[in-house]
Amino acid sequence: MTITEDHPSIETYLEQxxxxxxxxxxxxxxxxxxxxxxxxxxxxxxxxxxxxRAHDLTVQAQxxxxxxxxxxxxxxxxxxxxxxxxxxxxxxxLARIYAAxxxxxxxxxxxxxxxxxxxxxxxxDPEHLATRKVITDLGKAPQDSLPWKxxxxxxIVIVTISGSMQLCHRYCVAPEVTDEQTEAVRKYLExxxxxxx
Numbered sequence: 449m450t451i452t453e454d455h456p457s458i459e460t461y462l463e464q465x466x467x468x469x470x471x472x473x474x475x476x477x478x479x480x481x482x483x484x485x486x487x488x489x490x491x492x493x494x495x496x497x498x499x500x501r502a503h504d505l506t507v508q509a510q511x512x513x514x515x516x517x518x519x520x521x522x523x524x525x526x527x528x529x530x531x532x533x534x535x536x537x538x539x540x541x542l543a544r545i546y547a548a549x550x551x552x553x554x555x556x557x558x559x560x561x562x563x564x565x566x567x568x569x570x571x572x573d574p575e576h577l578a579t580r581k582v583i584t585d586l587g588k589a590p591q592d593s594l595p596w597k598x599x600x601x602x603x604i605v606i607v608t609i610s611g612s613m614q615l616c617h618r619y620c621v622a623p624e625v626t627d628e629q630t631e632a633v634r635k636y637l638e639x640x641x642x643x644x645x
Contacts, residue, residue, distance in 0.1 A: 455497050458531070461488035465530040473557070475564045478533045502532030509541060518545055529565070536576060539569035543582050550586070562586055 464484045468476045476484075485495065505528040512521035522545055528538035546562035549555065563586055569579040 455494035457488045457490045457494050458498050498531040502528040506538045536572045539565050
């Protein structure tokens with residue numbers, strides 16, 4: 449028999465955890481996962497079996513990564529992270545995958561997921577140097593500046609304010625000169641001459 453057949457609550461929990469991650473768009477907090485496990489009726493034996501399955505999935509994912517199959521590894525590591533939120537290795541490996549995706553595509557959601565996973569791994573082992581490197585590298589990423597939409601909005605606002613100030617200056621500081629005023633100045637200058645310089 450497989451672990452799932454011995455402990456059907458594992459599969460129930462895993463489906464709910466996957467759905468939660470998908471719906472929230474981020475790695476669920478450990479407390480939320482614990483509540484899901486309790487709701488699914490996971491016993492202590494089932495929890496230990498889930499941890500064993502997480503270990504097996506992590507080993508399989510490492511093989512998939514060596515074969516260059518990041519998609520299979522991602523799926524296996526996501527399940528491993530959900531099945532055993534206290535295992536460092538799946539968190540770290542999955543953080544690396546998402547960090548690499550972010551480096552290739554610049555998709556900020558990949559960066560956020562990588563950081564979430566790396567921070568969780570760092571909580572599990574603050575001395576894990578490889579995790580620190582992932583966090584540091586993500587912090588140095590060139591795309592880690594002001595998003596282009598916000599930057600464009602700021603430029604539009606500045607240009608608009610600048611244009612408004614020019615109009616204000618033009619119409620408030622230097623009032624419009626009429627033809628009559630111009631003629632009056634011309635006559636004055638003809639009669640009195642130009643002022644001394």
